[in-house]
Amino acid sequence: MDLLKRENWWVWLILAIFGGGLVYNIILGVFLKSYDENAWYTKWWIWIIGVFAFFLPFLIMLLIFSIQLQVTNAKKLNVEGQEIYGTPYFWILGVIIPIIGWIAIGIMNLYLVIAILIKLNAGEGEKFIEVQK
Numbered sequence: 001m002d003l004l005k006r007e008n009w010w011v012w013l014i015l016a017i018f019g020g021g022l023v024y025n026i027i028l029g030v031f032l033k034s035y036d037e038n039a040w041y042t043k044w045w046i047w048i049i050g051v052f053a054f055f056l057p058f059l060i061m062l063l064i065f066s067i068q069l070q071v072t073n074a075k076k077l078n079v080e081g082q083e084i085y086g087t088p089y090f091w092i093l094g095v096i097i098p099i100i101g102w103i104a105i106g107i108m109n110l111y112l113v114i115a116i117l118i119k120l121n122a123g124e125g126e127k128f129i130e131v132q133k
Contacts, residue, residue, distance in 0.1 A: 002129050003031060004031055004032075004120070004125035004126055004128055004129050005125075005126060005129065006120070006121065006122070006123040006125075006126060009117060009120045009121040012024070012028065012116075012117055012120050013117055015027060015028075016113050016117065021066055021070070021109070021113070022062065022066045024113075025066050025069040025070045025073060026069065028073050028116070029069045029072065029073055031125070031128065032072075032073055032076045032077070032125070032128050033128065034069060034072040034073050034076060035069075041061075041065045041068075046061070047061065067091060067109075070109070070112050070113075070116075071085055071086060071112070073116060074086075074112050074115065074116055076128070077116055077119040077120070077124045077125060078119065078124055079112065079115040079116060079119055080115070081111070081115075084108070085108055085111075085112060090108070091105065091108075094108070
């Protein structure tokens with residue numbers, strides 16, 4: 001069973017609801033090959049430093065990793081609005097501006113989850129299916 005087929009979009013819906021944002025993004029990132037082997041999140045020593053620095057940097061790094069992976073997955077699935085969610089400045093402004101910015105981040109995150117599910121239902125993920133011989 002290949003999870004990127006159009007008829008399996010409901011599996012991604014269940015993962016999005018029950019798996020939380022991080023689990024859903026990591027599994028979808030594996031199927032879409034969204035990981036960059038030279039990115040900051042592939043270096044183990046960065047994560048160790050985050051853990052030993054009172055654990056808060058580790059949680060922040062995990063959140064940034066999840067958002068970065070979600071944006072990469074959305075770009076690969078051709079989700080509309082890349083000019084907004086693909087620019088890191090909007091995410092940074094959302095963090096800096098209290099209340100309104102945080103609400104905007106929540107709305108943008110919800111939009112990406114729903115838009116990715118819609119694109120998977122529309123069959124955008126099928127082009128990432130590898131043919132087994």
